[in-house]
Every structure is written in C-alpha cells, then in structure tokens.
Amino acid sequence: MTARTDTTFSVHPDRxxxxxxxxxxxxxxxxxxxxxxxxxRVRPPVNLAIVLDxxxxxxxxxxxxxxxxxxxxxxxxRPDDRFSVVAYDDVVDVVIExxxxxxxxxxxxxxxxxxxxxxxxxxxxxGWLRGCEQVARHLVERGVNRCLLLTDxxxxxxxxxxxxxAGHAAELRARGVSxxxxxxxxxxDERLLQALADAGGGHFYYxxxxxxxxDAITSEVGETLEIVARDVDLEITARDDIxxxxxxxxxxxxxxxxxxxxxxxxxxxxxxxVVLRISFPYGEIGRETGxxxxxxxxxxxxxxxxxxxxxxxxxxxxxxxxRANDDQPRDADVDRAVGRLFAARARQEAVQRNRxxxxxxxxxxxxxxxxxxxxxxxxxRVLRELIDELREExxxxxxxxxxxxxxxxxxxxxxxxxxxxxxxxSVKRS
Amino acid sequence: MPDDERYSLTELxxxxxxxxxxxxxxxxxxxLPAVGQMGPGSKYDSGHLARxxxxxxxxxxHLPLAEIRRRLEMLGDDEVRDLVGATEPDPPTDxxxxxxxxxxxxxxxxxxxxxxxxxxPAPSLPSVAERPVAAPMLMRANMSLSxxxxxxxxxxxxxxxxxxxxxxxxxxxxxxxxxxxxxRAQNKQVxxxxxxARELLEEDRP
Numbered sequence: 330m331t332a333r334t335d336t337t338f339s340v341h342p343d344r345x346x347x348x349x350x351x352x353x354x355x356x357x358x359x360x361x362x363x364x365x366x367x368x369x370r371v372r373p374p375v376n377l378a379i380v381l382d383x384x385x386x387x388x389x390x391x392x393x394x395x396x397x398x399x400x401x402x403x404x405x406x407r408p409d410d411r412f413s414v415v416a417y418d419d420v421v422d423v424v425i426e427x428x429x430x431x432x433x434x435x436x437x438x439x440x441x442x443x444x445x446x447x448x449x450x451x452x453x454x455x456g457w458l459r460g461c462e463q464v465a466r467h468l469v470e471r472g473v474n475r476c477l478l479l480t481d482x483x484x485x486x487x488x489x490x491x492x493x494x495a496g497h498a499a500e501l502r503a504r505g506v507s508x509x510x511x512x513x514x515x516x517x518d519e520r521l522l523q524a525l526a527d528a529g530g531g532h533f534y535y536x537x538x539x540x541x542x543x544d545a546i547t548s549e550v551g552e553t554l555e556i557v558a559r560d561v562d563l564e565i566t567a568r569d570d571i572x573x574x575x576x577x578x579x580x581x582x583x584x585x586x587x588x589x590x591x592x593x594x595x596x597x598x599x600x601x602x603v604v605l606r607i608s609f610p611y612g613e614i615g616r617e618t619g620x621x622x623x624x625x626x627x628x629x630x631x632x633x634x635x636x637x638x639x640x641x642x643x644x645x646x647x648x649x650x651x652r653a654n655d656d657q658p659r660d661a662d663v664d665r666a667v668g669r670l671f672a673a674r675a676r677q678e679a680v681q682r683n684r685x686x687x688x689x690x691x692x693x694x695x696x697x698x699x700x701x702x703x704x705x706x707x708x709x710r711v712l713r714e715l716i717d718e719l720r721e722e723x724x725x726x727x728x729x730x731x732x733x734x735x736x737x738x739x740x741x742x743x744x745x746x747x748x749x750x751x752x753x754x755s756v757k758r759s
Numbered sequence: 760m761p762d763d764e765r766y767s768l769t770e771l772x773x774x775x776x777x778x779x780x781x782x783x784x785x786x787x788x789x790x791l792p793a794v795g796q797m798g799p800g801s802k803y804d805s806g807h808l809a810r811x812x813x814x815x816x817x818x819x820x821h822l823p824l825a826e827i828r829r830r831l832e833m834l835g836d837d838e839v840r841d842l843v844g845a846t847e848p849d850p851p852t853d854x855x856x857x858x859x860x861x862x863x864x865x866x867x868x869x870x871x872x873x874x875x876x877x878x879x880p881a882p883s884l885p886s887v888a889e890r891p892v893a894a895p896m897l898m899r900a901n902m903s904l905s906x907x908x909x910x911x912x913x914x915x916x917x918x919x920x921x922x923x924x925x926x927x928x929x930x931x932x933x934x935x936x937x938x939x940x941x942x943r944a945q946n947k948q949v950x951x952x953x954x955x956a957r958e959l960l961e962e963d964r965p
Contacts, residue, residue, distance in 0.1 A: 465855035504855035
C-alpha cells in the first residue's frame with residue numbers, strides 16, 4: 330500500500346537510547362498532514378447550529394457584527410446542508426429551526442436575524458444545548474454536525490458548572506455533535522469555552538474586538554466545509570509498562586496495549602504536530618523495546634486503501650549505559666517542538682496565576698521552564714531564542730496584567746499546543 | 760485497531776513483555792494459534808498479542824500452563840480481547856437527541872418554563888474520559904474497585920439523585936457493583952449473573 334504523495338505521516342524520536350536503571354523519558358514528534366480535498370470531491374454535508382449570546386453586554390457593534398457573520402456563514406451553505414440559529418440571554422429562543430439550506434431558507438434567515446436584539450443575562454449552557462438539539466434533530470450520519478457558540482459573557486444563569494458543561498460536550502461529541510466556541514471581549518471565561526471546544530471536538534477562538542467576529546466565524550465555517558477526515562486518532566501500541574502521554578491537550582484513552590490520542594477532524598491539507606512523552610521501565614543493557622504508531626479515522630482516509638493511506642510507523646529504543654546515553658545525538662526538530670509546547674503550557678499556567686494574583690508563581694513557572702529548556706538547548710538558536718522570550722516575559726507576568734493581554738496570551742498558547750496559527754486557524758502543510 | 764496490524768516475532772514478544780523464545784514455546788505448546796509458515800518472516804496479529812497478555816495475567820495468578828491452555832481453548836479472539844481490556848469501548852446506545860432529553864432538570868423543562876432552569880441544574884453525567892471499557896464479568900472480577908465498570912450508555916437506567924450503588928460479594932475478594940434502581944428485566948439478569956458468577960468462581964478457586 331503506497332501512501333499518496335500529498336499525505337504525510339511520520340514519527341521522530343528525540344533520542345534512541347534509554348537508561349537501564351532510570352525511568353528514562355523520551356519524546357516523540359508525530360507529524361500528520363491530511364490529503365488535499367480534490368476538486369471533484371463532493372464534500373460531506375454540514376449540519377450547523379449557530380448560537381448567539383444576545384445578553385445586554387452584546388448590544389451595539391458586537392451583536393450587529395455577529396449577525397452579519399451568521400448571514401455570511403449561511404450564504405456559503407448548499408441546499409443539502411442544514412443550519413439553525415439560536416439566541417439566548419436568560420431565555421433561549423430558537424430563532425431559526427433547523428432547516429435545509431435552500432435559497433429560500435437562506436433568504437428567510439436574513440429576515441429572522443434582524444429580530445435578534447441584545448438584552449438580559451446569560452444562560453449560556455441552555456443556549457448551547459438548544460443549539461446542539463437543533464443539530465441533533467437532523468443528525469447527518471455522513472456529514473459534519475457542529476454547534477457554534479458565540480458569547481461575550483460568563484454562564485451566570487442555568488447550568489454554569491464548567492466541568493458539567495464540558496462533560497456534556499464530550500457526551501454529545503461521542504454521539505456525533507461537535508462544538509466550537511467564540512469568546513468576544515474581556516468578560517467571557519476562556520477556560521470554559523476552551524474546555525467546551527476541547528471536549529466537544531471543535532475549536533476555540535478568542536475575538537478581542539467586534540470586527541474580528543466575522544473573520545473567526547468565516548474561518549471556522551470554512552474549515553467545517555473542508556473537512557476530509559473525521560475523528561482522526563493517533564494509536565500507539567506499546568508494552569504495558571511503557572507510559573505514553575501527549576504533551577498537547579488532546580483527549581487520550583488507554584485500551585490494553587494501545588494508547589489512543591483523539592485529534593478531532595482534519596481539513597484538506599491540514600498539518601498537525603503531536604508530541605508524546607514516553608516513560609520507560611528499567612531494562613537490561615542491549616535489550617530493545619519499541620512502539621507502533623498508527624493513524625485511523627472514521628472515514629478510512631488514513632487507513633490502508635484510503636486516499637491518505639498511511640502505514641503504521643515503528644519506533645525502536647535500546648537500553649544502553651549512561652555514557653552512551655550522555656553522548657547520543659538528539660533530533661533538533663523534536664527538541665524544538667518539545668520546547669515550544671512546554672513553553673506554551675507554562676504560559677497558560679502563568680496566565681491563570683497572574684489572573685489569580687500569584688505574580689511570583691507566574692514568574693517562577695516561566696523561569697523553571699526556561700531552565701529546563703536550557704538543559705537540552707545546547708547551542709540551538711531556536712531554543713535559545715525561546716529561552717530569551719521566556720526570560721523577558723517573566724517581567725510582564727510578575728506584575729498585574731490587563732485582561733486582554735491575559736486572553737491573548739492564553740489564546741496564543743492554546744493555538745501553539747493544537748498546531749493552529751495565531752488567529753486560531755488550522756495550518757496547511759507547507 | 761486496524762485488522763491488518765502485523766507484528767514480527769520480536770515486536771510481538773516486546774509488546775507482550777516476554778522473550779521471543781517464550782513466544783516460540785507457547786506456539787509449540789498450542790497456547791498461541793500457529794501462523795501458517797513458521798520462520799523469520801512470520802507475522803502475528805493483535806489476537807496473538809491479546810492472548811499473550813492473557814497468558815501472562817493467568818500465570819501471575821499461578822495457574823498451571825495446562826489450565827491456561829484449557830481456558831484459552833474455550834475463548835475466541837474477541838473474548839480474549841475483552842478480557843485484556845483491548846476492545847473498543849461500546850459506542851453510546853442512545854442518540855445525541857435522546858441524550859439531550861435525558862439531561863432532565865433545566866433542559867427538559869425549558870420548552871415551556873425556562874425559568875425552572877435556575878433552581879434545577881441537570882444531574883452531572885460521567886464524562887467520556889471516565890467511561891470504562893465494557894468488559895465481561897470474568898474481566899470485571901479481575902479488576903480493582905476503582906475500575907469497577909458501569910455502563911452509562913444504557914438507555915433504560917439513568918444516573919439520578921436517587922440511584923445508589925449496591926455491592927454484592929460473589930466470593931471473598933470479588934464483588935459486583937450495581938447501580939440501583941434497575942429495570943425488572945435487568946434485575947433478573949443480575950440475579951442470573953450472580954448465580955453463574957458464583958458457580959464459576961467457586962469451581963476455579965484453589
């Protein structure tokens with residue numbers, strides 16, 4: 330089975346030797362790129378719900394731009410797609426019941442959207458679930474079923490517990506309905522919206538100012554229309570006593586000898602990098618141990634015979650004495666990817682600490698990460714720059730930061746961890 | 760798991776944590792199914808891996824090889840995978856729409872009286888991450904309490920504020936946990952399960 334040239338799937342260990350009497354940790358970089366959607370391909374239909382926050386704080390430009398963005402999104406749909414619009418404050422209204430996206434329905438939607446005005450408080454949980462219900466009523470088995478939630482506020486009415494809402498997002502995802510979230514301005518809870526999107530198999534977008542609402546919705550709807558492989562999983566088979574965990578925040582499951590990392594849906598030519606941390610047991614010098622890494626997806630795109638058919642990749646490590654371990658070469662690309670991800674994780678942690686008033690804690694997190702990266706950076710220019718950045722940022726994080734800076738920093742790190750660009754868009758293979 | 764997953768002898772041995780020699784011995788003893796032509800190019804599949812893991816587990820319980828063979832002979836590949844927890848989790852048995860309906864509290868009541876949502880939050884359901892892999896009884900008997908499985912996808916029973924766990928001691932050291940209340944049909948099934956489990960466990964005890 331030959332892989333198509335436009336698909337990439339490769340795995341790269343940072344080092345190949347492990348220590349016999351220490352619990353060695355090694356990192357593996359997996360590079361994945363989805364095949365290109367061919368022009369003759371009939372894209373799977375999409376079934377969207379768009380949920381708009383119309384609480385008082387959305388009044389003015391935010392709600393106006395949001396409505397324009399929804400109109401533009403609907404205009405891109407085909408008659409075999411479906412859409413619905415839900416608006417919520419303390420009361421939830423289905424503004425447009427789920428309907429096939431006929432020309433007539435799309436025209437009618439513009440009229441109905443005009444009736445949406447900002448008022449009241451924020452029943453985010455119920456608004457979102459009503460959107461999911463609109464999608465669920467007409468679930469398209471072969472399509473992409475997704476609820477887009479746009480809000481500028483906190484969930485302060487109804488179901489408000491972030492863990493509970495994220496739990497529902499995961500359950501709905503398991504039943505075919507995914508969720509993406511858009512947070513506008515300073516007052517939404519990015520942890521809640523990030524958790525909903527992560528558990529819901531979709532994406533989170535931070536929108537600093539109202540005019541950017543259109544860009545964010547446009548790119549999310551565009552990605553939804555371009556999906557070529559749904560529910561992509563990275564499967565790692567290894568011995569029971571080898572522990573495997575992703576550094577990137579993807580959901581993970583263990584089944585017997587297999588560890589499964591769920592990457593979500595991938596769009597045409599979308600590139601994703603996943604870093605895994607592998608922890609080894611003790612072993613005798615000379616013995617080899619390995620892991621097999623495979624890609625699967627619901628549509629069989631990455632399976633044998635699929636358009637992105639990819640063979641499983643095999644990794645081998647060997648137990649060797651400390652001297653050999655100390656002298657072994659390192660893969661600089663893997664070290665850089667590992668450094669970037671740990672820096673992103675440290676920044677996210679520092680954001681939370683800074684917001685909670687723990688400025689010294691925020692500084693220490695960044696300092697500790699910079700020191701750890703220095704431990705393996707050697708003369709690598711990229712890693713040295715990263716260390717310098719972390720050092721400079723310590724000053725910023727050691728004093729109170731404004732909410733937009735915190736939101737921006739969280740979003741930048743969140744995107745880095747999920748192979749997305751600064752605006753939250755997926756990245757195409759180069 | 761791709762069905763075409765193929766391991767070399769060395770890979771298979773490494774993944775199962777045994778030596779290649781042990782694998783050859785088990786093949787010769789008939790504990791593992793033969794793979795056509797034996798040789799350096801032989802390829803083994805995930806069924807072999809699951810069997811090897813089960814053999815190791817049974818050995819850890821100090822079962823003699825003959826007894827292990829007797830048990831393995833009675834099991835198909837899927838059952839072996841079940842026993843070592845290598846199966847796919849059961850897909851949810853309800854649809855997204857049915858799931859949303861079960862949220863009860865705020866969401867079920869919302870159509871006519873949205874205000875009720877403020878005082879009646881929906882019960883929390885276990886997240887997917889907590890969902891245990893479905894496994895047959897023999898496996899459950901081998902698992903620690905923290906892994907005691909429940910199937911939250913069963914449409915006839917919903918976790919609610921009133922539900923509670925019942926512990927049934929099958930034999931010393933092995934318990935069955937059941938979330939009550941159950942439908943009548945399930946109660947009968949549980950009774951049968953307990954009877955069968957006790958018979959099985961008693962006969963296998965040293």
